Amino acid sequence: MTAANSDSETQPLRVVILGGGTAGWMTAIALATLTGAATEVHLVESEDIGIVGVGEATLPHLRAFITRMGIDEQEFMAATQATYKLGIEFSGFGRQGERYIHPFGTYGRPLADVGFHHFWLRARAAGVASRIDEYSFAVMAAEAARFAHPREDADPVESFGYAYQFDATLFGPYLRERAMARGVRRTEGRVVSVERDERGRVAALVLEGGERVAGDLFVDCSGFRAVLIGDAEWEDWSHWLPCDRAVAVPCEPADQGIEPFTRAIAMPAGWRWRIPLRHRVGNGYVYSSAHCTDDDARAALLSAIEGNPLAEPRMLRFRAGRRRNGWTGNVVSIGLASGFLEPLESTSIYLIQAAITALLENLPNGPADPGDSDAFNHQMDYEYARIRDFLILHYHATERADSGFWNHVRTMDIPDSLTEKLELWRRCAVVPQYRRGLFLEPSWISVMIGQGVVPEGWDPRAEVPAVEGLEKALVGLSRHIAAGVRAMPSHEAALGANV
């Protein structure tokens, strides 16, 4: 055991965050809340520079962040017009006219340590299984537009996760107020130059008007502009994820009520999102400019939305990929400055959160050490690569041959890592397991089954039960889930209780 540190009164680490969007304020409030006196956090933002406002739809991990920041869920939801989210419905991805929900939860329960999906595959082959969705509590609740907070003591088949759909443009300002109350200093201003020391590390940001903001560690949350990290090598993934534009427009809420899930609807040159909030519906068309003009995309989106548009459509341009070294020298990039993966699985805010976690785990004591940045970069490489493969799966696992775009993604080469996953699934119904990374076995099962990638083989132990017994068990399971869902209040009632 080493003796106590006599240097515990060392100076706080001066952290300068550039950019006041979702990434910037999430980073700021996390540092202010979790590192206390060990850091001094200074955020520089400019009202003149718009924010992208990533991630109207989120993943369940955000709940942990909200809780860790000591934020009250109901207050946060009211302030950001948030609704609950139980999963994402994908329409027309595997085949036109087909749909499935990727739920925040599992399917059924294992039997004798053998995964449920093996028994389902066997029952399906015997013609006695319903669609796999009927064995997922989250899917059935989403389809019934019902919601209640999950019970900790729930039967495993009734357990599920949930996330939020919220107005991202309100999230940053909401966090800003709380971060500043916790000591984050904010400076309004546009960066005109970056001072570097003799080793090339950033020493200070120089703002319009001459103000100089010095720091030890700089966090680049400047979005696609990547003001500080822009020279770091970019790994381009657009050959696998060819969508490079989006057009977004909010519209009035539809009459159908507020669904507790996000919709992703396949389009001729990409896909369209529909995110129901309390006060409006967020819509967007993510497309490949090689397969669709901006005007056509805009027209397609406006003709597809269900309510009157509430603003002019807004165009976004991007390129799928990421920085190879998102932490270089004393600059850490978080959010869109570090990379971009399209919002097909609502991963933008998750990636911000993952980067914040990695930063906290590797926060330097003084000058940033290559060991800290190596560990951070390794963790983020892992996150990006796992999500990348999962997104590519949504495009590649298709039978669609009705447009140039779908022909391209169906026939394109895919990463070896994804090829291996697909082969193992097709042959054995096994999903490679990793201890870390975002999407676990139930997610892969959902998308692969949902898009028609049905294995030719499954665990031989699933052959043991008699077909009649298996059918009876499955019927009992789906009835049990249906009864549990019927006992939940409607999504709107659950939201109404919060207002």
Add this chain to the structure above:
Amino acid sequence: MDHNARRPIASAAIFGNGAVALCAAIAIKRAVQQCSVRVIEPVDGGTTLADSFPVIYPPALPMLHALGLDEVGLVRSGLASHRIADRFAGWHGDPFMIPVEEHEPPVSGVPFGPIARLHSGEADPSVFSPALAFAQAGRFRPEGADGVGYALRLDPDRFARALRTLSERAGVTFAKADGAAIDADLCIDCGPPIESADAPQFEDWGTSIPGHHLLHWQAEGVVSLVDDHAAFDWGWKAEICGPGRRHHIAVSNDTSAIPDAPSSAIKIQFTPGRLASPWARNRIALGDAAAVPGPLGHFGFTLALLHLGLLLELMPGAEPDPLLEREYNRRAAILSDEVRDFVALLHAGAQHRGAFWQQARALVTTPPLASIIARFTRTGRTPVREAEIVSDAAWAHALAALFDAAPGFDALARSVPADQAAAALSHRAEDVRRLVASQPRYEEWIGRITRR
């Protein structure tokens, strides 16, 4: 698909006669009941480390369920005892202990260990560690020891006999090896390693783990919660006190250098390392045949059980499947390599001046372990790992005992105000004292339940 392309195995042949082979036989038979499972016992099979020193670390305890074994029953029948820490003397300065597993509640979301190192001048880690305090006081009972984990130390001979009975009841058959070719859908090799360091399939860990010769003898002894390890010029010696027996193990590069060993001591020669592909076609290597992490900490049996659990999870079919093999081999390697690095750490950090240890320090530190040590010495933080056979607490205490962390420690620990940290440390110390007082003397407790 209207039928399953994976046909279940109809026959399995298990080579070996120790605990690993019997566990594999029972597990396969229980998982695939229609499968004919035969254990082929070698006439002169040699001795494996995994069979000789069966210890089950916490991550492998759930495997007892897959084997139809009852943990409490094993303890009651005197086959198993609990180990909550290892004590090391002559390794590095004063003797130190490493807990098997314990949960340290964070303070304001910050891990407890760095806060203790930053804000406390306390040199005795047992002040804040219930596991180490229990170990020092010789007090423990498995239920009610909040957050303290344990390894189950099994009596090798009696455990093997119990497994044999269980196997026979499950319908496993036994045959002596006669050199004839074995025809089975699945063959599991649980014998000594077939591969040598010269074989291309074999990843030799001798470059990072020293000491390839072991002497083992037994004597009467009183059960203990702690395994003792002492470093000598010639190597190291361990005393493992299970129910009624004291096992002595001496490890060196040269058994003739080991003093005080009785002439009846069993000699075991081993080569640390693992097979690159323990599953190839319909043959799977398990136990020492797959990976030998060496005797320090006795991780071999735990590793075998975890590999067996992985095998059950992926469940081979009757036809070889290269994709399943690849997944098994990938994940099996992750498990094996974590143990390799922890065992190597215990050698690499020793400061004994003897020849054995000088040689140990000159060995290669694997890149993952080098990164772990560098991270700890730079920041006082312990690693995020892909496998977790060795607990966070064990890594943290081993690193803290063997290496000095740089001043400044963990930046997050510095975020906790000094008064809040002091209060948390004070409460923790009080909790530890209270917990120790609430525990019975272990030898009395185990004596009581084994008499029932």
